[in-house]
Amino acid sequence: MSELYKKAIEVLENNWRGRFSIPCAKLYPFQWFWDSGLIAIGLAHFDMEKAETEIKTLLDSQWGNGFIPHIIFHSESDSYFPGPDFHRSDLHPQSSKKYNSTGMTQPPVTGFVLEEIYRISKDKKATLKFIESTIDKVFFNHQYFYNNRDPHNEGLVYIYHNWESGTDNSPIWDDIWDTMNPPEYTFERRDTTHVDPSQRPSKREYDHYLYIIDIAKEHNYSDAKIAELSPFLVQDPLFNAMLIKSNESLIYLYEKLGKHEKVSQLKKWQEKSIQSFNSKLFDEEIGAYVHYDLRNERPLQFLSSSSFSPLFAGIPDEERANAMVEVMLKKFGGEHQYLCASFDPTSERFNPKKYWRGPVWINLNWMLYNGLKKYEINDIAQRVKQDTIDMLQNNGFYEYFDSRKEMHNNGKAGYGGNNFSWSAALLIDLLEG
Numbered sequence: 001m002s003e004l005y006k007k008a009i010e011v012l013e014n015n016w017r018g019r020f021s022i023p024c025a026k027l028y029p030f031q032w033f034w035d036s037g038l039i040a041i042g043l044a045h046f047d048m049e050k051a052e053t054e055i056k057t058l059l060d061s062q063w064g065n066g067f068i069p070h071i072i073f074h075s076e077s078d079s080y081f082p083g084p085d086f087h088r089s090d091l092h093p094q095s096s097k098k099y100n101s102t103g104m105t106q107p108p109v110t111g112f113v114l115e116e117i118y119r120i121s122k123d124k125k126a127t128l129k130f131i132e133s134t135i136d137k138v139f140f141n142h143q144y145f146y147n148n149r150d151p152h153n154e155g156l157v158y159i160y161h162n163w164e165s166g167t168d169n170s171p172i173w174d175d176i177w178d179t180m181n182p183p184e185y186t187f188e189r190r191d192t193t194h195v196d197p198s199q200r201p202s203k204r205e206y207d208h209y210l211y212i213i214d215i216a217k218e219h220n221y222s223d224a225k226i227a228e229l230s231p232f233l234v235q236d237p238l239f240n241a242m243l244i245k246s247n248e249s250l251i252y253l254y255e256k257l258g259k260h261e262k263v264s265q266l267k268k269w270q271e272k273s274i275q276s277f278n279s280k281l282f283d284e285e286i287g288a289y290v291h292y293d294l295r296n297e298r299p300l301q302f303l304s305s306s307s308f309s310p311l312f313a314g315i316p317d318e319e320r321a322n323a324m325v326e327v328m329l330k331k332f333g334g335e336h337q338y339l340c341a342s343f344d345p346t347s348e349r350f351n352p353k354k355y356w357r358g359p360v361w362i363n364l365n366w367m368l369y370n371g372l373k374k375y376e377i378n379d380i381a382q383r384v385k386q387d388t389i390d391m392l393q394n395n396g397f398y399e400y401f402d403s404r405k406e407m408h409n410n411g412k413a414g415y416g417g418n419n420f421s422w423s424a425a426l427l428i429d430l431l432e433g
């Protein structure tokens with residue numbers, strides 16, 4: 001086992017909190033939905049029991065309507081803003097009575113995480129038993145999305161907050177902030193006491209974030225009201241690709257279990273989703289998938305690492321996939337750049353140090369690697385893998401990384417939180433792969 005692998009295990013062990021993992025000490029002291037799923041993939045390689053517990057705890061927070069929240073506040077902590085008192089999940093009549101949480105969700109990774117855990121497992125029989133005990137909750141979560149987040153019955157679900165996307169301050173949202181004028185909130189940020197403020201979102205961006213939550217709270221987090229009133233309503237290619245990839249995994253796992261009742265429903269969702277995804281979210285001019293602003297009925301024509309995430313879910317046909325990779329290499333893949341920046345490096349909105357406005361993120365790279373392999377674009381897949389390992393090796397297990405190679409000479413090109421869980425977890429999976 002290499003030193004790097006050992007260090008990754010150490011990061012995960014330090015971030016383990018008995019029943020779940022935190023993404024990163026101080027900066028993110030609770031359980032986050034998609035972090036939890038991706039972390040479980042890493043845990044499964046060396047401690048299957050922890051991997052299963054991680055997922056069980058996550059699913060235990062599920063609401064009566066199938067919804068799974070983006071943050072589960074397992075403890076009191078004053079190192080995080082906005083905390084449970086701001087989010088007030090109790091306003092929703094079907095929210096969990098057991099856990100405080102936010103009233104928003106995150107990319108639905110759980111379905112494909114179960115399949116990954118099964119793939120990694122050395123005791124398939126035992127793992128299948130675990131999957132049997134959890135899979136219906138994941139199905140129920142997908143049912144929540146299709147029944148409540150798809151007002152035009154297109155097979156594409158919306159997100160109502162940028163924090164639901166997982167790509168919090170992407171420049172894509174700037175176009176939506178331009179349509180809003182939220183009040184100036186008075187609050188004390190905590191993130192900027194842990195991390196250099198130049199690497200985090202601005203105060204004015206936070207005003208927008210809080211204002212959307214206030215609108216949802218005013219209506220007790222009613223999905224119908226949010227669909228009607230939220231100024232932020234977006235069909236996000238990353239989010240929908242995660243749902244589609246997870247649908248596919250649920251079909252595979254239900255068939256493995258010999259439980260067929262839910263398969264035809266899943267196949268119906270899947271067919272419609274993939275069809276709409278390809279017809280509505282693919283942008284011919286840009287040559288990749290883009291976000292759609294459902295509130296203002298317009299595509300948001302920007303390239304980001306989310307634009308390539310459909311490869312992971314097998315959404316484009318082979319010809320389109322190859323053409324997309326050409327676009328990616330041209331814009332993101334120059335010889336002085338690590339793959340894959342989170343936002344178009346040729347855009348004036350690109351900022352290689354600021355969170356989701358440019359830096360490379362390990363989770364998106366892991367998806368890209370697996371997506372490229374699926375289409376047998378193996379040379380570029382290997383490049384993404386090697387770039388990822390090099391960045392972690394040279395800088396440590398940071399949250400995000402500068403995409404400019406010259407910035408990596410002194411080992412200080414990792415930004416945001418350090419000892420970040422999914423960076424460690426997905427490195428383990430890459431090293432095993």
Ligand code: GLC
Nearest residue numbers: 023028032034035166167168
């Ligand atoms: C940041 C990221 C989000 C992640 C969370 C916890 O908010 O943007 O994707 O889930 O941190 O790591």
